[in-house]
Amino acid sequence: MNPRPEGTIGTVKQPRPQPTRLRLWLILLLGIPLAIPALGQDGEATHLGAWLHTISDLRGPVALDYTEGGALWVVEADGNRLSLFGPSGKPSRQLESSGPWLNPRGVAVDTRLYVSDPAYRRVLGIAVEAWHEADTVVQGPSGLCEPGALDAKDGRLVIADPLGGRVVLFQGSKRLELGVGLLGEPTGVCLDDEGGTWVSDAARARVEHFDPDGNHVGGFGDYGAFRGLLAAPSGIAWWNHRVFVADRDNHRISVHTEGGDLLYTVGLHALRPREGKGLLHYPSAIAVSADGTRLAVAEPLDGRVQVFSRAMGAEPTVDPLRRVTPQASAHYGPAIRASGQWMLLVEPETHSVLLHDTRRDEAPIELTSFGRRGSALGRWIQPEGIWLDLEERTAWVSDPTAGILDQVLLRIDPQAPLNQHLGAAAWVRRVNLRALKRDLGGVSVFHDPRPTAICRREGKTYVIDRANRCVLVIDETQTCVKVLGAGVLLKPIDLCFDPKGILWISDAWQGRILGFDPNSGESRGSRGAGALQSPDGICCDQEGRIFVSDRAANRVLRFSSLGAVDLSIGKEGLGPEGLLGPRGLSIGKDGNISVVDHGNHRCMVFTTEGEFVRAFGSKLHVRPAMQPKIYDEWGNKR
Amino acid sequence: MRRTLLCWLCVVLGLLWVFSDKKPETPVAPVPVTALEDPWPLDLLRHLGPLPPLPADPTNSVADNPAAAHYGQWLFFDKRLSGDGEISCATCHDPEHGFADTRPIALGKALGERHAPTVIGAAYQRWLGWGGRADSLWMQALGPMENEVEMAGDRQEIAHLVRSDPLLRQAHEEVYGEVPKDVDTLFAQLGKAIAAYERLLIQKDSPFDLWVRSILDLPGGDPTALNEEQQRGLRIFLGPGRCTLCHLGPTLSDLEFHNNQLPTHPDGPRDDAGRYQGARLVQESPFNAAGPYSDAPEGEAAERVRALVQSSESYGEFRTPTLRNLARRAPYGHQGQFPDLGSVLRFYNTLEDQDLRSHHQEQLLQPLRLDNAALGALEAFLLALEGRDLPGHLVQAPVAPIRD
Amino acid sequence: MKASTWTWILCLALGACGGEETQPVAADPPTAESTDPKPADEPLPLKADANGGGFRLELIPSPHPIPLNRDFSLRFRLLDNEGKPLAEPLKHMALDADMPEHGHGMKIAPVLEEKDGWIHASPLLFHMPGLWEIYVDRTQGHVTERAQLSFKVY
Numbered sequence A: 001m002n003p004r005p006e007g008t009i010g011t012v013k014q015p016r017p018q019p020t021r022l023r024l025w026l027i028l029l030l031g032i033p034l035a036i037p038a039l040g041q042d043g044e045a046t047h048l049g050a051w052l053h054t055i056s057d058l059r060g061p062v063a064l065d066y067t068e069g070g071a072l073w074v075v076e077a078d079g080n081r082l083s084l085f086g087p088s089g090k091p092s093r094q095l096e097s098s099g100p101w102l103n104p105r106g107v108a109v110d111t112r113l114y115v116s117d118p119a120y121r122r123v124l125g126i127a128v129e130a131w132h133e134a135d136t137v138v139q140g141p142s143g144l145c146e147p148g149a150l151d152a153k154d155g156r157l158v159i160a161d162p163l164g165g166r167v168v169l170f171q172g173s174k175r176l177e178l179g180v181g182l183l184g185e186p187t188g189v190c191l192d193d194e195g196g197t198w199v200s201d202a203a204r205a206r207v208e209h210f211d212p213d214g215n216h217v218g219g220f221g222d223y224g225a226f227r228g229l230l231a232a233p234s235g236i237a238w239w240n241h242r243v244f245v246a247d248r249d250n251h252r253i254s255v256h257t258e259g260g261d262l263l264y265t266v267g268l269h270a271l272r273p274r275e276g277k278g279l280l281h282y283p284s285a286i287a288v289s290a291d292g293t294r295l296a297v298a299e300p301l302d303g304r305v306q307v308f309s310r311a312m313g314a315e316p317t318v319d320p321l322r323r324v325t326p327q328a329s330a331h332y333g334p335a336i337r338a339s340g341q342w343m344l345l346v347e348p349e350t351h352s353v354l355l356h357d358t359r360r361d362e363a364p365i366e367l368t369s370f371g372r373r374g375s376a377l378g379r380w381i382q383p384e385g386i387w388l389d390l391e392e393r394t395a396w397v398s399d400p401t402a403g404i405l406d407q408v409l410l411r412i413d414p415q416a417p418l419n420q421h422l423g424a425a426a427w428v429r430r431v432n433l434r435a436l437k438r439d440l441g442g443v444s445v446f447h448d449p450r451p452t453a454i455c456r457r458e459g460k461t462y463v464i465d466r467a468n469r470c471v472l473v474i475d476e477t478q479t480c481v482k483v484l485g486a487g488v489l490l491k492p493i494d495l496c497f498d499p500k501g502i503l504w505i506s507d508a509w510q511g512r513i514l515g516f517d518p519n520s521g522e523s524r525g526s527r528g529a530g531a532l533q534s535p536d537g538i539c540c541d542q543e544g545r546i547f548v549s550d551r552a553a554n555r556v557l558r559f560s561s562l563g564a565v566d567l568s569i570g571k572e573g574l575g576p577e578g579l580l581g582p583r584g585l586s587i588g589k590d591g592n593i594s595v596v597d598h599g600n601h602r603c604m605v606f607t608t609e610g611e612f613v614r615a616f617g618s619k620l621h622v623r624p625a626m627q628p629k630i631y632d633e634w635g636n637k638r
Numbered sequence B: 001m002r003r004t005l006l007c008w009l010c011v012v013l014g015l016l017w018v019f020s021d022k023k024p025e026t027p028v029a030p031v032p033v034t035a036l037e038d039p040w041p042l043d044l045l046r047h048l049g050p051l052p053p054l055p056a057d058p059t060n061s062v063a064d065n066p067a068a069a070h071y072g073q074w075l076f077f078d079k080r081l082s083g084d085g086e087i088s089c090a091t092c093h094d095p096e097h098g099f100a101d102t103r104p105i106a107l108g109k110a111l112g113e114r115h116a117p118t119v120i121g122a123a124y125q126r127w128l129g130w131g132g133r134a135d136s137l138w139m140q141a142l143g144p145m146e147n148e149v150e151m152a153g154d155r156q157e158i159a160h161l162v163r164s165d166p167l168l169r170q171a172h173e174e175v176y177g178e179v180p181k182d183v184d185t186l187f188a189q190l191g192k193a194i195a196a197y198e199r200l201l202i203q204k205d206s207p208f209d210l211w212v213r214s215i216l217d218l219p220g221g222d223p224t225a226l227n228e229e230q231q232r233g234l235r236i237f238l239g240p241g242r243c244t245l246c247h248l249g250p251t252l253s254d255l256e257f258h259n260n261q262l263p264t265h266p267d268g269p270r271d272d273a274g275r276y277q278g279a280r281l282v283q284e285s286p287f288n289a290a291g292p293y294s295d296a297p298e299g300e301a302a303e304r305v306r307a308l309v310q311s312s313e314s315y316g317e318f319r320t321p322t323l324r325n326l327a328r329r330a331p332y333g334h335q336g337q338f339p340d341l342g343s344v345l346r347f348y349n350t351l352e353d354q355d356l357r358s359h360h361q362e363q364l365l366q367p368l369r370l371d372n373a374a375l376g377a378l379e380a381f382l383l384a385l386e387g388r389d390l391p392g393h394l395v396q397a398p399v400a401p402i403r404d
Numbered sequence C: 001m002k003a004s005t006w007t008w009i010l011c012l013a014l015g016a017c018g019g020e021e022t023q024p025v026a027a028d029p030p031t032a033e034s035t036d037p038k039p040a041d042e043p044l045p046l047k048a049d050a051n052g053g054g055f056r057l058e059l060i061p062s063p064h065p066i067p068l069n070r071d072f073s074l075r076f077r078l079l080d081n082e083g084k085p086l087a088e089p090l091k092h093m094a095l096d097a098d099m100p101e102h103g104h105g106m107k108i109a110p111v112l113e114e115k116d117g118w119i120h121a122s123p124l125l126f127h128m129p130g131l132w133e134i135y136v137d138r139t140q141g142h143v144t145e146r147a148q149l150s151f152k153v154y
Helices: A021-039 A128-133 A320-324 A619-626 B002-019 B042-048 B066-077 B137-146 B155-164 B166-176 B183-198 B207-215 B228-238 B275-284 B300-307 B341-350 B372-383 C003-017
Strands: A046-055 A061-066 A072-076 A081-085 A091-095 A106-109 A113-117 A122-126 A135-139 A150-153 A156-161 A166-171 A174-178 A186-191 A197-201 A206-210 A216-220 A233-239 A242-247 A252-257 A262-266 A285-288 A294-299 A304-312 A336-339 A342-347 A352-357 A365-370 A386-389 A394-399 A404-410 A425-432 A451-457 A460-465 A470-474 A480-484 A492-497 A503-507 A512-516 A523-527 A535-540 A546-550 A555-559 A565-569 A582-587 A593-597 A602-606 A612-617 C022-025 C046-049 C056-062 C072-079 C093-099 C111-115 C118-124 C130-140 C143-153
Touching (some): A046 A294, A061 A304, A072 A106, A106 A156, A113 A150, A135 A156, A150 A186, A197 A233, A206 A233, A336 A386, A336 A593, A342 A386, A386 A451, A404 A451, A451 A492, A460 A480, A460 A492, A470 A492, A503 A535, A512 A535, A535 A593, A546 A582, A602 A619, A612 A619, B042 B207, B066 B183, B137 B155, B166 B183, B228 B372, B275 B300, B341 B372, C046 C143, C056 C143, C093 C118
Parallel strands (some): A186 A233
Antiparallel strands (some): A046 A304, A061 A072, A072 A081, A081 A091, A106 A113, A150 A156, A166 A174, A186 A197, A206 A216, A233 A242, A242 A252, A336 A342, A404 A425, A425 C143, A451 A460, A470 A480, A492 A503, A503 A512, A512 A523, A535 A546, A546 A555, A582 A593, A593 A602, A602 A612, C046 C056, C056 C072, C072 C118, C093 C130, C130 C143
């Protein structure tokens, strides 16, 4: 329990309007039952939880911080810009993409503005009035792998390095590394008033606490959906001995004492497309204003920041009317791979991989799913890259947080009648790339490998290493024999071979795809510069045409075999052309292209000429695509 | 004004919703039940009955000591073990109601969070308590004594009572020899005596036991002990009811923990960690089978509690309750959510009001969709699991802690 | 002869000697092989090739057949592809069990001990009826390989 005195957050009351006769009845009917449980919560009569306003139409807001005066800086990663909003939510300033950074990720306000620029593995210090003259305050490669969230207070600067699995604290000339060997993927970080550092570790579903000297002094959290448990806690803020956690995959903010006791939660899970006004959808970053009267929550997938103020009353609970909502499972992505009639998909929330059969000319049938959360063989912290080979009846799966690559046998006869095959997966082996001691094919790398997207050809496995920004080539003896693209790639996302054997890699931060000779490692040119904003999934058809999903632009571009863009598929929305943050791509046996429509929780299937064929996945999001004349683009019935 | 109207509209809709008594839709497509003349699955029936002899408890050296059982019976009814002298074990585990509680949520010193389960047949359990916070009957008996919402007692004061009350002291010495100086040792000994009494609370020879003996060609069987409807209910139990997935074993429980997303009782907490908390408590307690107060710290139970896995996957899981002797111990469920057997069966039949906490949560249960006749038969079978009544001397406080 | 044929032969053999409660179930793969002749009082080990073929597994549950919802133990050893026992350090081994159709495993983690050339695992508990799989994982350097056996417990 927290021994410290309660703060003003627990004592300030909202002014109450003069009650009329009707309102008196309302207060009696509604107010008393609501107030009683609130009063019972650790003596707190009020909390930060009343939705105030939403700042919409943002381009991938991934980080935010309040100024002393209550203005809010927001990092829009997909817009490559920083925006400042006044206390009422009105925009007041924008530092555009022509700034000194390549791709801003974190922001912190102290005596000046700090911005993390992970593409260059550095953090910039910016005087706002002369922001073009930012100075680099921290830079790799010997330091940070990919600096993300930041916080700054009283001359201290703390940097989360999620891919490096650590947090770096700067205080004057002193530099401390926190949580090495403990943290899995520290995505959020904040400082308290006493010099301590708080870290949210998305991979381990934990919050960790470090003292001013960088010693680990405690923490709390465990994985799960129930109250008090966390699922991918991504952002964190501290105010007056309260710890606020953006519990991303539980779609809520949880507020804890410093000892970890849960006080209350903010926000309910938005189930219908674009629901808001206090309903949350993958809240990823949070900030609390200096006076404790505002809580800002960034939701990158929905392009918005919701702001909450103090409220009196009970914390939200599940609205019984929402139970009419059909089961909205089937969150897909990022990866999809097809082989013959089979199709493999990652299901992130269940930490599993789904095998589908596409032999019917309808939505694919799920044959089996395999894997669940954990660290032993047969479990993953978060599966990300996949590959499928129907001939070998084998799937390959990568887990970047664990640094592993699994090979799984699928004990299903492809000719058998369509049926569920529970428990059909048998693990063959696991390759632990971390155990290679950063010696990858004779190339010494600085960071522990984080394997993501997978592609296989002629017995070799090509896997992207996000931490070292390269492609590892692994032979049949599970030895890393070569490294491709090192020093050239910035943020490699996906890879595929074209019919000529050129390996194409999408690079989100360079905004283009790059070709390599897989044997010599030499460059074979690039495509898409100027046309692609944030290239993500990539695949190639038999004619050598390359399809690339552009996550930030909500579309898929087709490049002719000569390299020109000759088709654009999809636009932002929910209808039959609608895409929101498209990720993985794959061309199936029927020649159609399946796109993981990640933000819409569904898969869209198009012909290679861009005609809509079908959608499958979450019912709420599939329906608008299948019945465009009945539902508008946001899924509302006309 | 518009806002006011909206508020009233909400209130009216809310009231309509609250008071609407929407019945579940009529179950569709009743699942075919095997014909009465079909052969019985003997392998499966062997797992269910007849009730076997009580397993030994090597962690309790007085588990089957009659003097200890008598002393324990006294303690079970002795209200002086509670903080205010007004609550005994029998307050919530009422012999009149199958050693369970008629209240949905137990009320001791204060309102608790769970229903008080029956003590009858508890000696067959592997883990005790809805969340399995104990791994032996004697360890379980210790918890409520000091729990502030149950008996709110204190082991120091209880030890003082045993040392200062001549009859209690004499009874204790008769079982254990000298009263130990160490309070924790004394406390554990009290639990072991209560456990010895609770091991006698077994209702044997239910109609099902007699019937299954005849089916399995065991002595003492009676082929007429189950009537036609009860036999039909048993076939549903073994087949389309899918009950034996969890209710398998001589107590008709797998003795383990599951989260069936039961609805919450209005007086109970919506969030109860269940086994997630229980597994931690039992592993950390010095009174577990591997601890210093166990009489078999290297035995099988000790090995099991040491090997117990702590995982948040067990959040919200509760122990599969025994289905024996259901008649007198309504309500049912870990919060007493179900006032009668019919409502339990209706829940599993429709899954109406199932408390799904996350749309990512796996749907483990499927509605049974049995028709009313099948549900009636199932209930008739469940009531045929009622054993013979306990002898009168076991269901009341003895006249003194020491035997005549 | 096809691997699956051998598997069925093994299952029939084990079913004949294993009583009624539990029967090993064909796994496709691993390839289970017919057992060598042993003295009558020596329990016959169940055998399986690693899923990737890198080693062989011999495993003897006790009691056998594995009882439903009762503690049991087992011993196992690894052999190379010529049938020679592998002297594998205990720290490179892991044993677990799962109900693949239910998506969960055991609620206890058995302790492994090396004795007489076998690795002994205890306690194990299959608390629900149905198909269970026992996994033995062997780690060499940066690669872990798995061998597994299936059991129908009821």
